[in-house]
Amino acid sequence: MQESCKGDKIRMYNMLHEAWRKERENSEIQKLTRDFYTRLTDYVKKIREESRMLDEKTVKGRLLEREYKNVKKMIEEIVQLRYRKALRKAAAGKTVPKEFLTEEEARLHGEILPLTEAYQAFLEDVLRGRVSSIENREKSKKILVRFLHETPAMVGSDMKTYGPFKSEDIATLPIENARALIKQGIIVEVEAK
Numbered sequence: 001m002q003e004s005c006k007g008d009k010i011r012m013y014n015m016l017h018e019a020w021r022k023e024r025e026n027s028e029i030q031k032l033t034r035d036f037y038t039r040l041t042d043y044v045k046k047i048r049e050e051s052r053m054l055d056e057k058t059v060k061g062r063l064l065e066r067e068y069k070n071v072k073k074m075i076e077e078i079v080q081l082r083y084r085k086a087l088r089k090a091a092a093g094k095t096v097p098k099e100f101l102t103e104e105e106a107r108l109h110g111e112i113l114p115l116t117e118a119y120q121a122f123l124e125d126v127l128r129g130r131v132s133s134i135e136n137r138e139k140s141k142k143i144l145v146r147f148l149h150e151t152p153a154m155v156g157s158d159m160k161t162y163g164p165f166k167s168e169d170i171a172t173l174p175i176e177n178a179r180a181l182i183k184q185g186i187i188v189e190v191e192a193k
Helices: 002-025 036-052 059-091 103-127 132-139 175-183
Strands: 142-147 170-174 187-189
Touching (some): 002 036, 002 059, 036 103, 142 175, 170 175, 175 187
Antiparallel strands (some): 142 170, 142 187
8 A cells, every 4th residue: 555655656756747847848838637736736735744744854754855845846837837838828819728738727727818818908998099998897807716615607797607616616707796606605705915
């Protein structure tokens, strides 16, 4: 049993390292499995749980701490690199193929395009000598929320489809829809830091 767990950790570390290396070496977003981050969070949980049971002064404890620092660094770099690449694509009016994105990134990427389009429309309005579009966009403001319960897909006040969502999913919703779901205890607003 312990050998199987050790083998899983080695495979996860190698998978993470390979994804990190490819992302650093290429200017385009690299393909990841849809469940990449889900698997990574399980791996990180295992490292953290194992490190709580060990004395950090032992060799094994120090090695585990070093593994966690390396994993953390690679995860941070992968997320930041992929985010910057997605922004560059969106700014150029292009999209990242969905099959290259994880489930979580696909949801987030859906939020980048409307923002990029809004900035482009804003620029065009300013160049035309008007700023009325900004006022209209404020009416369709969205907020970041966390789902407390599984929720089926819904049509938002902006006539876009949102969901379906699982418990603990994070999403941005039109403020009108979010207020109603908050009152029902289905979601909570996430405070941005």
